[in-house]
Amino acid sequence: MTFLDSNNARIAELEGELAARDALIVELRAKVATLTRRVAELEAKLGKNSTNSSKPPSSDGPEVQRKRKEPTGRRRGGQPGHKGHTRELLPIEQVDLVVPLVPKQCRWCSKPLNGEDASPLRHQVMEVPPIRPVVTEYQCHELTCEACGLATRAELPAGVPEGAFGPRLMAMVAICTGKYRMPKRITQELLSDFLGAELALGSVPRVEQQVSQALAVPVEQARAFVREQPVVHQDETGWREDKHRAWLWVAVTPLVTVFELVRSRGEKVARRMLGESFSGTLVSDRWSAYAWVHPLHRQVCWAHLLRKFKSFAERKGLLAAYAQSLLDEMGIAFEWWHLFKEGAMTRRTFQRKLRPLMREVGRLLREASTCGEKGAGTCREILKLEDSLWTFVYVDAVEPTNNSAERALRPAVIWRKGSFGTDSPDGSRFVERILSVVATLKSQGRHVLDYLTAACETMLLGQAAPSLLPASTPTLNSS
Numbered sequence: 001m002t003f004l005d006s007n008n009a010r011i012a013e014l015e016g017e018l019a020a021r022d023a024l025i026v027e028l029r030a031k032v033a034t035l036t037r038r039v040a041e042l043e044a045k046l047g048k049n050s051t052n053s054s055k056p057p058s059s060d061g062p063e064v065q066r067k068r069k070e071p072t073g074r075r076r077g078g079q080p081g082h083k084g085h086t087r088e089l090l091p092i093e094q095v096d097l098v099v100p101l102v103p104k105q106c107r108w109c110s111k112p113l114n115g116e117d118a119s120p121l122r123h124q125v126m127e128v129p130p131i132r133p134v135v136t137e138y139q140c141h142e143l144t145c146e147a148c149g150l151a152t153r154a155e156l157p158a159g160v161p162e163g164a165f166g167p168r169l170m171a172m173v174a175i176c177t178g179k180y181r182m183p184k185r186i187t188q189e190l191l192s193d194f195l196g197a198e199l200a201l202g203s204v205p206r207v208e209q210q211v212s213q214a215l216a217v218p219v220e221q222a223r224a225f226v227r228e229q230p231v232v233h234q235d236e237t238g239w240r241e242d243k244h245r246a247w248l249w250v251a252v253t254p255l256v257t258v259f260e261l262v263r264s265r266g267e268k269v270a271r272r273m274l275g276e277s278f279s280g281t282l283v284s285d286r287w288s289a290y291a292w293v294h295p296l297h298r299q300v301c302w303a304h305l306l307r308k309f310k311s312f313a314e315r316k317g318l319l320a321a322y323a324q325s326l327l328d329e330m331g332i333a334f335e336w337w338h339l340f341k342e343g344a345m346t347r348r349t350f351q352r353k354l355r356p357l358m359r360e361v362g363r364l365l366r367e368a369s370t371c372g373e374k375g376a377g378t379c380r381e382i383l384k385l386e387d388s389l390w391t392f393v394y395v396d397a398v399e400p401t402n403n404s405a406e407r408a409l410r411p412a413v414i415w416r417k418g419s420f421g422t423d424s425p426d427g428s429r430f431v432e433r434i435l436s437v438v439a440t441l442k443s444q445g446r447h448v449l450d451y452l453t454a455a456c457e458t459m460l461l462g463q464a465a466p467s468l469l470p471a472s473t474p475t476l477n478s479s
Helices: 005-048 167-178 186-196 201-227 265-276 301-315 316-340 345-369 376-383 404-417 425-444 447-460
Strands: 143-145 151-153 232-239 243-252 258-263 283-284 298-300
Touching: 167 186, 167 201, 167 425, 167 447, 186 201, 201 258, 201 265, 201 425, 201 447, 232 265, 232 404, 232 425, 243 265, 243 404, 243 425, 258 265, 258 425, 265 425, 283 404, 298 301, 298 447, 301 376, 316 345, 316 376, 345 376, 404 425
Parallel strands: 232 283, 283 298
Antiparallel strands: 143 151, 232 243, 243 258
16 A cells, blocks of 8 residues: 555545544534523423412422511510400300309408499300210101001101201211311211211211202302303312312302312313303413403413513523513502502503503513513413403403412312312212302301201202302492
């Protein structure tokens, strides 16, 4: 081999090595870009908490810093001039026993005392006497007819349950498991310890189903009532039914709240709960199941949007600057909103002051949607709902957030975490009905135990259950 041939071979070898190196560099650059994106995604996930996402506060770690009020230097407790909150004395006609305590002699000189005190110092002590259940035994005698020989047994009177438990005890079982979210075994023990009522563990779910049956009609009436209301807050949360994925939906109005537990998070459920002809205003998050509602009849929850903007603002780049500006603008908007709610600003003034701010928010969203950074797509999705961002500015009784629905779901979420869901569709019906009753009666200031007792009594008598609907619907504030 000549020197030239040897040199050419070496050159070819080096060119091959360079080509392989260039290919390796391209491959490594692609891997670095992929890993960089992956690290950014993981850091974003690690940085999520209740302040910048939909995660609950209970999932926050110790690293999440909450806003703390600056020390004022004042002592703990009530401050000078603060009106105290003490338990009011019961009227004398509601007192079961009055014990007059009259001094016999002067505490200084021991001389006998005479006369009466027209306004003695009143001190009341409330106590619960030992409680035991009232057990009624019905003895159904059987007699044989002397004429035909047929035996006839007496039947139970109307309203007497075929089971072993009366309507008030049934209502208490439902309240323990459905309102206070107590496990069935704990419910069994509590009724035994406090009331001396001995129930088998299997009796608890059977009683739940009886109460659920008693509530079926009034809850359906409540669903129909909600569909006719001018403003409805709606939301949903995850559930488990017989080891299957399910969702608990809620629709909230000022005086009636209804729940529905189904194995779907789709549009059909939202349509069924609101009604195909829904003409009110829906307050919700951006979930696609609500997209069928006309934008002008919808208010998108600003609490969700603000958490999303905060997560953007915690990043680096142009989108973070836009997000911070959006947070600043909406901070001003909410200050004005609270002034309006407190009566310090008329709606006309509120609308006039907010119009330039609304235009600025729209401009920021449009510029952020074209910045080319991750999150710009979310801004484009929000812009599609721009007509639904400001409904609360113009429509009476519409709130800018969906906090009403989120608050209604909170007890259910706690129940789900303790019970891990329901085992059957029948159990799900009890959950949705008892939650609807408890939330509705609370908003109307009605007594849950009295209502459930009455519902069970009417079921045993074969009569219509008491209504959950309010006696009258308040007029909307049009200030």
